[in-house]
Amino acid sequence: xxxxxxxxxxxxxxxxxxxxxxxxxxxxxxxxxxxPGSALALLGRNGAGKxxxxxxxxxxxxxxxxSVKIQGLDARxxxxxxxxxxxxxxxxxxxxxxxxxNLTLFGRxxxxxxxxxRADEMLERVGLARVRDGLAREFSRGMRQRLxxxxxxxxxPEVLLLDEPFTALDDRAIAVLQSMIQSMRxxxxxxxxxxxxxxxxxxxxxxxxxxQRGQIVHSGERAQQMLDDTGWLYRTYxxx
Amino acid sequence: xxxxxxxxxxxxxxxxxxxxxxRTKDAWNASIAxxxxxxxxxxxxxxxxxxxxxxxxxxxxxxxxxxxxALVLNRSFAREVQNDCLDALIxxxxxSAALFIGKALANFAMLFAVELVSLPVFVLFYNLAWGxxxxxxxxxxxxxGTWALTVIGTLFSALTVNLRLRELMLPTLVYPMMIPALxxxxxxxxxxxxxxxxxIGIRFLVAFDIIFTVLAVVFVDTVLVG
Numbered sequence: 429x430x431x432x433x434x435x436x437x438x439x440x441x442x443x444x445x446x447x448x449x450x451x452x453x454x455x456x457x458x459x460x461x462x463x464p465g466s467a468l469a470l471l472g473r474n475g476a477g478k479x480x481x482x483x484x485x486x487x488x489x490x491x492x493x494x495s496v497k498i499q500g501l502d503a504r505x506x507x508x509x510x511x512x513x514x515x516x517x518x519x520x521x522x523x524x525x526x527x528x529x530n531l532t533l534f535g536r537x538x539x540x541x542x543x544x545x546r547a548d549e550m551l552e553r554v555g556l557a558r559v560r561d562g563l564a565r566e567f568s569r570g571m572r573q574r575l576x577x578x579x580x581x582x583x584x585p586e587v588l589l590l591d592e593p594f595t596a597l598d599d600r601a602i603a604v605l606q607s608m609i610q611s612m613r614x615x616x617x618x619x620x621x622x623x624x625x626x627x628x629x630x631x632x633x634x635x636x637x638x639x640q641r642g643q644i645v646h647s648g649e650r651a652q653q654m655l656d657d658t659g660w661l662y663r664t665y666x667x668x
Numbered sequence: 669x670x671x672x673x674x675x676x677x678x679x680x681x682x683x684x685x686x687x688x689x690x691r692t693k694d695a696w697n698a699s700i701a702x703x704x705x706x707x708x709x710x711x712x713x714x715x716x717x718x719x720x721x722x723x724x725x726x727x728x729x730x731x732x733x734x735x736x737x738a739l740v741l742n743r744s745f746a747r748e749v750q751n752d753c754l755d756a757l758i759x760x761x762x763x764s765a766a767l768f769i770g771k772a773l774a775n776f777a778m779l780f781a782v783e784l785v786s787l788p789v790f791v792l793f794y795n796l797a798w799g800x801x802x803x804x805x806x807x808x809x810x811x812x813g814t815w816a817l818t819v820i821g822t823l824f825s826a827l828t829v830n831l832r833l834r835e836l837m838l839p840t841l842v843y844p845m846m847i848p849a850l851x852x853x854x855x856x857x858x859x860x861x862x863x864x865x866x867x868i869g870i871r872f873l874v875a876f877d878i879i880f881t882v883l884a885v886v887f888v889d890t891v892l893v894g
Contacts, residue, residue, distance in 0.1 A: 486755075486759045487758070487759060487893070488755055488758055488759055488893065489893065489894060490893055490894055504889075504893065506761045506763060507761075509759060509760060509761040510761040512759065514755070514756070514759050516752055516755055517752065518751045518752025518753070518755065519751050519752070520751055520752050520753050520755060520756035521751055521753070522684070522688060522747075522751070522753060523750065523751065524688045524691045524692050525684075525687070525688065525691075529687070533680065533684055534756070534760065536676075536680045537677065537680060537757070537760040537761070537762050538760060538761060539673075539761065579756070
């Protein structure tokens with residue numbers, strides 16, 4: 429449990445969350461309190477339940493038991509979803525729309541007052557302003573990834589969920605993403621990321637939680653020891 | 669305020685779907701080609717008298733529209749699977765109901781356009797004599813029948829979106845549900861072609877549309893999120 433002290437409201441409060449797929453418990457009694465402004469690295473091996481937990485936090489799936497509150501509100505609440513940004517495995521962009529059309533669409537869905545202007549600003553930020561009218565399907569893999577990063581950050585979310593954010597990114601996309609995550613951290617936004625790239629994640633994280641077979645086996649502040657030896661956490665708390 | 673936001677979100681989704689479809693024309697081309705070819709093939713395969721045409725025309729027309737509609741409806745949520753776009757839509761602050769209505773409106777517009785293109789083919793090749801007085805009621809029947817196909821088809825398109833055999837499953841699930849609305853629309857169309865006024869079937873279609881729209885709006889969040 430990542431303790432919450434001196435804050436009237438948690439950024440994220442996960443209480444006794446279970447998720448069953450048939451009879452299989454993908455998550456077992458997961459409980460976490462995350463302070464506003466924290467950057468949590470959610471670690472675990474394949475199948476540990478990281479993506480399932482992130483999907484429940486994002487409101488994409490309902491827990492079988494337990495509750496998830498984001499800033500005191502239910503995860504499926506409309507006001508909650510307005511505060512969340514998510515960058516998942518897929519880029520979540522329409523191939524047949526242009527870069528500017530894609531970002532303007534999501535700007536409108538998030539109710540941004542001047543969606544097109546905001547989309548233009550974001551394209552500038554991720555280095556795609558030059559190809560703003562190009563169709564997403566015509567972009568290289570790296571450009572599509574940067575456009576996906578722009579979509580996730582477009583509405584300046586208070587809570588950012590990143591599922592394996594550095595996987596398969598090219599160098600430029602990694603640089604863009606790291607700079608945007610750092611900017612979010614500087615502004616006190618809450619970040620939760622699941623990852624296999626331990627070093628990148630631990631450098632950005634203020635806290636870590638280790639999931640093993642659907643259970644949180646360790647959670648707390650990131651220690652220098654974890655950075656010095658990224659395998660330490662797994663060796664200490666993880667299964668062999 | 670709530671209604672204004674709801675309608676704005678629904679329109680944003682509908683405009684996005686129509687814009688995407690106009691750019692690729694995947695469902696549109698397949699649906700138009702299917703409906704025109706079926707109507708032409710039937711017109712060449714037998715040579716009925718005008719009395720016979722009046723008897724089966726409603727059935728032929730609506731069966732064609734129902735199958736052509738499946739081609740449009742299959743694409744509705746399937747286009748969201750690519751790149752995990754559906755997750756981004758569900759995670760956005762747009763309500764599931766607005767998402768559903770937006771998609772249903774886009775499907776309705778596409779299917780109605782297919783019908784308006786293929787209807788003259790039907791009139792021409794089956795030697796039907798239509799007066800101006802029949803156009804208004806026919807458009808009303810088309811609109812109500814099409815919304816019935818659309819609202820059920822869109823809901824089941826969401827339900828089957830993650831199935832491997834969704835192209836097969838959608839028609840299998842949808843057609844039995846559509847039978848009451850199809851029978852009403854067929855009967856009304858046949859009556860109109862026989863020069864009779866709209867009967868009680870129009871009230872049935874209105875009631876069907878209202879009931880299934882409300883049910884779909886209520887249950888779509890469960891269908892999408894679980």
